[in-house]
């Protein structure tokens with residue numbers, strides 16, 4: 208079979224998501240869900256059954272299929288490539304395995320600053336992560352222009368915390384110990400991650416990604432002071448460098464920053480060269496608008512657990528959320544990813560409620 212390169216992609220038919228990201232007028236509010244390619248879908252569980260998680264990530268055809276599955280069910284306005292944030296530490300030379308019932312696990316996490324020597328000094332991103340680029344190119348063709356394709360990465364602090372903790376954690380105390388005890392080594396690691404991430408994101412755009420989301424999932428474990436020193440500068444550096452390079456090539460790809468539980472940093476995040484700031488459900492929509500002063504588009508932020516409510520209730524919650532954010536410069540989403548036990552029908556109700564209510568609100572303007 209013919210393998211198509213990153214050119215001559217099908218014409219985009221629904222650019223609602225991209226227009227909202229740029230703050231332009233739309234006919235309805237665009238909507239997608241974090242983890243929309245996930246275990247809440249029976250077809251996802253079937254495709255993944257008996258297969259190693261990271262092997263799946265390394266198989267472009269499998270990533271493409273998993274990315275497309277939610278689009279067959281729901282009229283989402285964007286797709287996000289199936290992959291994981293932990294492919295970046297792997298590319299830097301670390302072993303990461305998916306352990307059933309436990310989640311991602313690093314058999315040999317970083318313990319002390321000397322361990323940084325175990326990481327590759329110069330990462331050949333094209334070689335180590337080329338499989339992600341292939342998955343993006345294939346998916347962009349196979350999506351047939353229905354909706355834009357989002358690429359993503361973990362942010363430096365979030366990836367650093369996994370590399371030191373060795374997996375998920377409640378306290379992140381091993382990683383935070385580095386910040387307080389080894390600040391210079393911490394900055395060195397964060398810089399190394401930033402360099403790889405910048406190249407990784409540029410590679411994703413070259414491969415066909417039409418927007419980029421940076422997941423700072425562990426922002427909430429830091430306070431405002433530590434965030435300003437160890438997270439924000441790197442988030443800004445990533446956006447600045449990616450945008451400068453894209454500009455040289457005459458390209459313009461909207462970037463989203465999602466700092467989970469980083470409400471204390473909202474003002475700073477809205478002035479960090481990202482077009483869109485993603486919000487978790489702990490921030491009230493109206494105050495998020497006030498605090499970001501119309502500088503950025505906002506994305507979020509319904510509590511994923513609201514999907515456990517009856518359909519009519521979901522519709523009411525969505526309506527209030529839309530009234531809080533307004534319909535301009537807004538991308539509806541959940542405040543975090545979907546959980547495996549969620550009912551696909553509730554996800555459908557969420558998407559429909561966003562489209563129906565927002566169309567009505569925009570018509571009445």
Ligand SMILES: Cc1c2[nH]c(c1CCC(=O)O)Cc1[nH]c(c(CCC(=O)O)c1C)Cc1[nH]c(c(CCC(=O)O)c1C)Cc1[nH]c(c(CCC(=O)O)c1C)C2
Nearest residue numbers: 241242243244245260287288289290291292310375422424
């Ligand atoms: C579906 C899935 C993924 N990763 C994992 C799963 C579940 C395991 C499986 O299906 O076998 C393991 C998987 N990967 C990770 C975890 C969390 C581990 C932990 O901290 O406890 C798990 C269970 C690490 C991870 N991975 C990711 C994040 C950032 C988002 C977030 O805050 O949740 C994080 C923190 C990103 C991610 N990961 C994934 C996507 C796909 C695209 C989509 O959203 O549809 C994305 C964007 C895919």
